[in-house]
Amino acid sequence: MGGWLAVVGLGPGAMAQVTPEASAVLAEATDLLGYGPYVDRAVTAPDAVRHVSDNREELERARHALALAEAGRRVVVVSGGDAGVFGMASAVFEALEGGPVAWRGLDVRVVPGVSAVLAAAARIGAPLGGDFCAISLSDNLKPWDVVLRRVRLSAEAGLVMALYNPRSRARPWHLGAAFGVLREILPGETVVCFARAIGRAGERVVVTDLQRADPELVDMSTLVLIGTAETRVVARVEGEPWVYTRRRVDSV
Amino acid sequence: MGGWLAVVGLGPGAMAQVTPEASAVLAEATDLLGYGPYVDRAVTAPDAVRHVSDNREELERARHALALAEAGRRVVVVSGGDAGVFGMASAVFEALEGGPVAWRGLDVRVVPGVSAVLAAAARIGAPLGGDFCAISLSDNLKPWDVVLRRVRLSAEAGLVMALYNPRSRARPWHLGAAFGVLREILPGETVVCFARAIGRAGERVVVTDLQRADPELVDMSTLVLIGTAETRVVARVEGEPWVYTRRRVDSV
Numbered sequence: 001m002g003g004w005l006a007v008v009g010l011g012p013g014a015m016a017q018v019t020p021e022a023s024a025v026l027a028e029a030t031d032l033l034g035y036g037p038y039v040d041r042a043v044t045a046p047d048a049v050r051h052v053s054d055n056r057e058e059l060e061r062a063r064h065a066l067a068l069a070e071a072g073r074r075v076v077v078v079s080g081g082d083a084g085v086f087g088m089a090s091a092v093f094e095a096l097e098g099g100p101v102a103w104r105g106l107d108v109r110v111v112p113g114v115s116a117v118l119a120a121a122a123r124i125g126a127p128l129g130g131d132f133c134a135i136s137l138s139d140n141l142k143p144w145d146v147v148l149r150r151v152r153l154s155a156e157a158g159l160v161m162a163l164y165n166p167r168s169r170a171r172p173w174h175l176g177a178a179f180g181v182l183r184e185i186l187p188g189e190t191v192v193c194f195a196r197a198i199g200r201a202g203e204r205v206v207v208t209d210l211q212r213a214d215p216e217l218v219d220m221s222t223l224v225l226i227g228t229a230e231t232r233v234v235a236r237v238e239g240e241p242w243v244y245t246r247r248r249v250d251s252v
Numbered sequence: 253m254g255g256w257l258a259v260v261g262l263g264p265g266a267m268a269q270v271t272p273e274a275s276a277v278l279a280e281a282t283d284l285l286g287y288g289p290y291v292d293r294a295v296t297a298p299d300a301v302r303h304v305s306d307n308r309e310e311l312e313r314a315r316h317a318l319a320l321a322e323a324g325r326r327v328v329v330v331s332g333g334d335a336g337v338f339g340m341a342s343a344v345f346e347a348l349e350g351g352p353v354a355w356r357g358l359d360v361r362v363v364p365g366v367s368a369v370l371a372a373a374a375r376i377g378a379p380l381g382g383d384f385c386a387i388s389l390s391d392n393l394k395p396w397d398v399v400l401r402r403v404r405l406s407a408e409a410g411l412v413m414a415l416y417n418p419r420s421r422a423r424p425w426h427l428g429a430a431f432g433v434l435r436e437i438l439p440g441e442t443v444v445c446f447a448r449a450i451g452r453a454g455e456r457v458v459v460t461d462l463q464r465a466d467p468e469l470v471d472m473s474t475l476v477l478i479g480t481a482e483t484r485v486v487a488r489v490e491g492e493p494w495v496y497t498r499r500r501v502d503s504v
Contacts, residue, residue: 110377122363143503238357
């Protein structure tokens with residue numbers, strides 16, 4: 001009785017970016033589930049049970065969490081950033097829809113967090129400034145031609161683009177192929193930013209442009225931002241420049 | 253000496269969704285600038301000076317804030333949600349780029365927040381589940397044909413869409429026109445959600461579909477979410493349904 005499940009976004013990394021709502025929910029949890037590095041970051045009561053699983057076992061983890069909630073436990077599934085943006089929230093509802101009807105009576109909620117793209121943008125300036133999109137370059141869950149088609153149409157639409165999961169050991173060539181498509185549509189001087197591990201150890205920002213952008217500088221912890229014709233680089237007296245996208249658009 | 257400017261996102265509305273980082277920066281401010289309803293929500297030291305301005309005076313407000321920081325004040329410009337998503341961050345950097353060179357030596361930073369789209373998605377379930385975009389339907393700063401073109405291409409790309417500023421007294425017909433474009437591309441049963449004032453007084457969620465979606469139910473405080481072929485409605489034992497977008501995409 002009284003079990004529930006909350007899917008909680010922990011924000012980009014720093015404790016100061018975890019919302020009080022997320023902290024309060026975590027403090028009540030009896031069980032915590034998630035990918036190891038996220039579970040490690042979560043502050044819970046000392047006797048909360050921590051169920052760590054590999055990053056690729058989302059549906060299984062979601063079913064486990066739902067079963068625990070059904071058994072009366074107070075369950076938190078954690079994601080980095082926001083759980084609704086390439087995080088665990090979708091997997092939990094997919095598991096719920098495919099599971100026993102009783103799960104539809106459970107108290108399930110999602111607690112939003114500061115997503116990686118918002119943290120990266122804030123760190124760099126205001127690159128999202130206008131309309132934008134977020135696209136995962138991973139082809140684990142969608143065909144690669146769908147990924148490229150989305151990248152192409154978003155560039156034609158003039159959307160600022162945040163590319164999640166740009167590169168991994170299993171697919172080192174994806175980002176280069178995406179840059180190839182983008183270079184057919186956007187000018188070479190289009191601003192490109194690499195934002196690595198924002199708010200965490202190993203943080204690094206690179207501001208470059210589309211013709212020079214080197215996929216070798218990018219790893220799985222990096223978010224890649226592609227600007228539009230309105231995106232500007234503003235030199236500072238000291239330090240790396242700010243990047244922002246003007247709100248005003250004069251034409252397509 | 254020692255002046256700085258921080259552009260701070262206050263989150264969707266509830267205090268429990270303001271990050272500790274944002275609260276700490278607000279506590280240090282000597283001057284607070286912003287649109288009235290956001291300034292009202294911000295918790296500062298009692299002697300902080302509050303400069304309230306109309307919602308349409310962003311650039312002027314940004315210049316005022318930069319001048320105060322240059323004069324040695326500790327200045328916070330507030331936005332609702334995240335300041336980088338249709339908020340004040342872009343205006344501040346635009347003012348900075350166009351202003352005196354000395355402003356390029358200022359300590360200017362952006363503190364991210366939980367954006368309206370993340371809060372709305374969490375409230376509903378996990379509608380963003382896959383690739384998504386955020387588009388403002390306002391034509392104050394971009395031509396209306398650019399808005400419609402972006403809506404059309406995003407639908408063709410299969411992106412979940414979050415439509416900001418969907419409707420105002422000055423342009424009551426914009427959302428209906430956008431629905432008209434979308435109905436040419438997406439099936440009538442595509443899931444549409446209206447998320448009004450999430451986390452604030454007057455919160456309301458409507459789950460409908462594209463063929464039935466009625467712009468009359470939408471006002472300027474509403475965020476409109478348009479699903480994809482992967483977006484599902486899951487009935488609950490009690491209460492309104494959950495909406496989520498499956499992560500797996502089988503074709504375009």
